[in-house]
Amino acid sequence: MVRHVGGKSGGFVLLAVALVCVMQMFPRFSPQAPGLAMVTGGEDSSFMTKVVGAAAQGATAATVAAILSAVTEPIVNRLLVKRMTFAQASAEITFSLVSNFFLTTFPTNMLKFPVFEVINIVLSFTSLSGGMRGIVNGFLFCSVMLPVTNYRFRKSMGWEVNPALLYQAYIPTVTRDIIYGWARGFVGAHMTSAFAPETSMQRAVCFGATVLAACIISSPGNEWRGYTLQPKDRTLPFAEYFKPVNYMRSTGVGATIMGIALMVGMLVTPYAEMLFAYLKGHLFVAGGLVVLMGVLAGAISKK
Numbered sequence: 001m002v003r004h005v006g007g008k009s010g011g012f013v014l015l016a017v018a019l020v021c022v023m024q025m026f027p028r029f030s031p032q033a034p035g036l037a038m039v040t041g042g043e044d045s046s047f048m049t050k051v052v053g054a055a056a057q058g059a060t061a062a063t064v065a066a067i068l069s070a071v072t073e074p075i076v077n078r079l080l081v082k083r084m085t086f087a088q089a090s091a092e093i094t095f096s097l098v099s100n101f102f103l104t105t106f107p108t109n110m111l112k113f114p115v116f117e118v119i120n121i122v123l124s125f126t127s128l129s130g131g132m133r134g135i136v137n138g139f140l141f142c143s144v145m146l147p148v149t150n151y152r153f154r155k156s157m158g159w160e161v162n163p164a165l166l167y168q169a170y171i172p173t174v175t176r177d178i179i180y181g182w183a184r185g186f187v188g189a190h191m192t193s194a195f196a197p198e199t200s201m202q203r204a205v206c207f208g209a210t211v212l213a214a215c216i217i218s219s220p221g222n223e224w225r226g227y228t229l230q231p232k233d234r235t236l237p238f239a240e241y242f243k244p245v246n247y248m249r250s251t252g253v254g255a256t257i258m259g260i261a262l263m264v265g266m267l268v269t270p271y272a273e274m275l276f277a278y279l280k281g282h283l284f285v286a287g288g289l290v291v292l293m294g295v296l297a298g299a300i301s302k303k
Contacts, residue, residue: 062109064268065261069109070102072257074156079250080226081157083236086249097158104155108148113265116141120181131185138181142174149173153229169228176221183214200267208263215255222254223247 074097078089119140123133142149147166154161188210197203215222227241279286 062113062261062265063106064264065113065257066102066105066109068257068261069105070098072253073105073152074098074101076250076254076257077153077156077226079246079253080222081229082234083241083243083246101156104152108152111148112145115145129185131182134181134183134185135178136181138177138179139174141181142170142177146170146173159231169225172221172224172228176218176225179221180214180218183217184210187213187217204263204266207266208259211262212255212259215258216251219247219251219255222251226250 071093074093075086075089078084078092079086082089084092116137119137120133123137126133128136150166150168151161154165188207191206191210195202195206197206223242227238230236230241279289
């Protein structure tokens with residue numbers, strides 16, 4: 001019982017820390033200058049401006065994805081690892097599981113999404129091609145964030161978090177992330193060239209479609225990762241695990257989540273920047289919101 005309460009308290013602390021860290025990422029932007037959110041800023045955009053903009057975009061997308069993933073990720077991981085049908089996986093999902101898992105998806109997303117976007121924008125200042133930048137990005141991101149990825153995976157499955165297993169499935173995961181990074185750079189360049197998006201909505205749709213395509217292209221690595229993460233006492237044979245119908249289920253849902261989350265994140269980032277700037281200048285309001293969210297999360301988790 002003590003361990004259970006401690007886990008909830010740890011989740012609240014992580015949630016609060018993540019919110020504070022996000023607020024510290026943003027200076028007091030002017031509401032008349034929301035263009036900072038767009039990573040493809042004007043000619044006078046400085047290196048740090050682009051880095052902060054990328055972090056903002058990643059952090060906002062992380063919030064959207066955390067809400068979606070709290071519901072869908074437990075299902076996706078059951079489809080991926082346990083090879084359940086959609087109905088079987090859905091039957092295991094409860095409101096309590098979703099609300100408690102949000103305390104994991106939110107703080108971990110606040111680490112993962114901004115890190116990827118910042119690495120990506122920093123590499124854009126190098127002479128590497130888009131595809132090569134994606135490869136380097138995928139390698140660095142996986143090597144740094146795999147413990148967070150595996151921690152979150154085990155929490156979504158309701159398994160014990162063993163520190164010795166936080167680098168489990170490194171080879172298939174880094175392979176997946178390298179392919180994803182390359183595909184995102186390659187597809188993104190071709191999408192921009194083919195459609196020449198001009199408005200914010202067009203750029204966001206183009207970006208979301210790029211992410212969705214990159215997830216599908218890198219999905220064989222994701223399937224390899226899922227096969228590697230199976231419990232030793234319940235490992236399915238290779239031929240049984242790699243069935244096309246299971247692959248299409250897990251890949252379709254996962255790619256859709258990522259595409260929608262990053263697309264919406266790109267659209268709402270300018271408004272989120274204004275909100276974070278306001279909260280940074282009104283710390284009492286920000287503190288009250290953190291406390292309120294903690295109380296609500298506690299009330300939900302007790303149900």
